[in-house]
Amino acid sequence: MTSIEFLYKLKEYLPGFEARPSQNAMLTACERIITSGGILLVEAPTGVGKTFAYAIPAILSGKKTIISTNKKNLQDQLIQKDLPLLARVKGFRFAVAKGFSNYLCLLALRGFQPKTLTEAQEHTRLLRWADETEDGEIDSLAPPSPIWDEVCADSAGCLRHECPHYDQCFYFRARERWFGADLLVVNHALLAADAALWMQTGRGLLPDADVLIVDEAHSLESAFADASTQWVSRYTLENLMREVLALDPRLTVKAHAVLSRLQTLAPAFFEQVRARYPAERCRIAPEEFALRAEAELLLHALVQLRTAIEDFLAKEAPTLFAQSDQRTHLAKIRKCAAWIAEVGTTLLRFLEPASTSSPLVRWIESSANRTALCVAPLYPKTELQEGVLTRFQSIILTSATLSVAGDFSYIQNQLGLEGETLALESSFDYARQARLYIHRVHPPERGNLSEQYLDELARRIVRIIESTGGGVLVLFTNARVLDETAQRLRNRIDRPVLCQGEESRAQLLTRFRADGHAVLLGLDSFWEGIDVPGPALRAVVITKIPFEVPDDPLHEARVERLREEGRDPFNEYILPRAALKLKQGFGRLIRTATDTGEVHILDGRVLTRSYGKRLLQALPQGIEIRVID
Ligand code: SF4
Incomplete structure (x- = not known):
């Protein structure tokens, strides 16, 4: 069976499934790289169906493959939906690998000394759970335990073969499954930990594999920077x-x-x-x-x-x-x-x-x-180069946001790699599905937030909420602006205003989806990975062009280094970063072919500054743009 035949066979298992031209193109490119080796960067906009496009050729190749994702949502989608479906078409073994602290340590549990009555009760509950659970994973434990940090596995303290519980150890039993799997799903943090261990000892945490597929590859560099x-x-x-x-x-x-x-x-x-x-x-x-x-x-x-x-x-x-x-x-x-x-x-x-x-x-x-x-x-390039890139025959990096208008040079520079690039067409009809409004608001210089600006921002957001009837996601770059706006909105509108930090992200999203008319206010992490298909999300408001905070030490040092090298930090680093983030924020709006809605950018610099054009070019093309004074 060829990859294309496999893809078309999915129709038998997935009613209404339609293979799309961009999905075919990605599948063919992935198949070529997996067969002959090399590095491929694929920008696959939402709706392309990228998980099937990379997983099918990997499965058919018979080569051991690691798939790394950044967010748990995508990992869950792969493990709970996509891979089980593909395994019905052609049998293969898959598993998910997690870090030590996700598993109960039987040695730590048996030796735990409770200091309070609550701890003693928790200890008894966990001892009982340890006898019942299949996998000993934190995700299987409900409700979560306040003493988990005391009883979870830990690489540094693990006695391995000297441990009296080694044969029953949840972590090492899971590891056996990782080594037996044809396709192993991990997250970027674990990939970074694996790379660090590999560089120190010449042996990684994860099994050797031929193929590495990095999904959500736009966040690979920051995951490695965080880990190092x-x-x-x-x-x-x-x-x-x-x-x-x-x-x-x-x-x-x-x-x-x-x-x-x-x-x-x-x-x-x-x-x-x-x-x-x-x-x-x-x-x-x-x-x-x-x-x-x-x-x-x-x-x-x-x-x-x-x-x-x-x-x-x-x-x-x-x-x-x-x-x-x-x-x-x-x-x-x-x-x-x-x-x-x-x-x-x-x-x-x-x-x-x-x-x-x-x-x-x-x-x-x-x-x-x-x-x-x-x-x-300064950059985690050594960790990426030595700990990852040299260890696999074939590497595929994919994401909905890897290029600025088809130019991959920013991400290639950040990751320190060269490879084939492919920017796929979106399967959405943005001209019909989305409208873009640019408001002539001029954000103050950093540190000069005025009441007048905050009032103006809130006034415009209220108008958007009134015209859409809610279902609005508002993205911020500054926590104080978010708090001030939340207060103003709560005084002026009669619908739920949900704020990042007030509840967990999952709880906020559940409430936002269920309400259908709510307003959700989020900072940095809400610019990506929020997936609300359907009418519950009808508008995305971008309060400011997402330029990085200039006094962040890493950002500052990178800008300085580029300047010393005689390069142009604004055009090579600052602007592409902001453009990719803007594209991610914009991408929250249209999640399926039937979604419609509007994006409002409350930052007039998009119109007045020379870089505005480049920012707009990074967004999906063909959308009608209206300017609001
Ligand atoms: S082998 Fe390590 S992780 Fe497993 S129970 Fe023993 S000490 Fe804990």
Whole structure:
């Protein structure tokens, strides 16, 4: 059976299924790359049916394939709907891989010492659940448990073959399924963790595979950037000390001197950091850090503590914890040792001299509740290159937003890769289904929010809500503007105003869909991944062009680096980023061929600035544009 025949066979299983020309084109391109190797970037607008287009050739190739997604929604769609359907046409094995903390650790559960009555009740419930559950996964546990963090599996503390529960271990049983699967679904965070482990040890968490398919590939770079950002805060050290002090007393007595020193050094150090660097976020070069000597003292004490623990683990622990019912102690000690090593590495990276070959960005975060030293690679290109791109014969990266008007250079630069590109036509009739309104509102400069601007914004949003009868998603770039707008809307309209942060995202979406006339206000994460097909969503309001916050340390460092290289940061980095985000926000409106609605951009710079044209070119073409004064 060819991929095209497979696709057409779906008609027998999916009433009303129609293969679309763009889906055929993607399927053919994916088949070619999977057969002959290479990298393919495919922009597949919503409605193309991209999951079938990449999964079918992967299944037919018989090659082991990993599919990585960013959001849980898409992972659930693959595992619960798309892959089971494809498996009815042609049998194949698939599984989903999740990180350690998604699974119950039987060793931690059996060794858990409740400190309160509630914890004791929870412990009893989880012990009962452990006997009943098939998979021991957090997603199967209802209601969620407040002691989950104490009893979930953890890579650093896991005893693996030395564990008395290894044969029944939920995590390792799941891992067997990953290795046996033809097609394994993961998320970008796990892919990043796998890449990091691969770079450190030459072995990953995930099984070796021939083909990697990255869906929602527009967020791959940020997932890797998040995974490679490290920080150490006063809170981290306090927690670490608490965990260490609760370890076996024979160890804590031996390490008493260094523990006492750390208990004095750590809070004093972070007090000094806060006093010296009071700004909310302050980017800093390692040679400019004024508290280097104090940080080195702290680092030295951490190294001594780690040495004391390693020594105890090597010389005394094997005899002391030989009995299987004492292994929990061993796991806790190993976990602490790994944690100390991680904190030490972060401090070391923060202090190490700047390098041009693998540049790092360092910054200090200070607030009443948190003082932290943070460090991240300028771009996670090395992690992507060495940890991912070199390990697969064929790589397909796809998303509805990978290019700016068919130009993939931004995403290729960000990910540090070259490959074949394919920008597919949308299967939606945007000219008929959508209208675009651009309002001549001029947002104030950052930090100059005026009452007048906020009133104007709210007044226009109220008008949109009145004309559409609700069903409006309003996207913001600033939390304060969202709060101020929510207050104003609640005073002026008589329908539910749902705000990000007031309930979980899933709860807000359920209420928004069910109501049909509600207004949903969201920040950054609501610009993508919100999928509300049908009439419950009739309008999307974009309150401002989504330019990145200029003082974000990573953003600032990237802009600076491009300038130093004599390049054009605005056109090569800032504008494409904003254009892709605008496209994502716009994409919330039309989710099916029968959806209709309107998008309002409340930012007149789209009309008055030279870059406005490029932003509009990034949006689906053929839509009627109206200007509102
Ligand atoms: S093998 Fe590791 S994760 Fe599994 S029960 Fe033992 S310690 Fe926990």
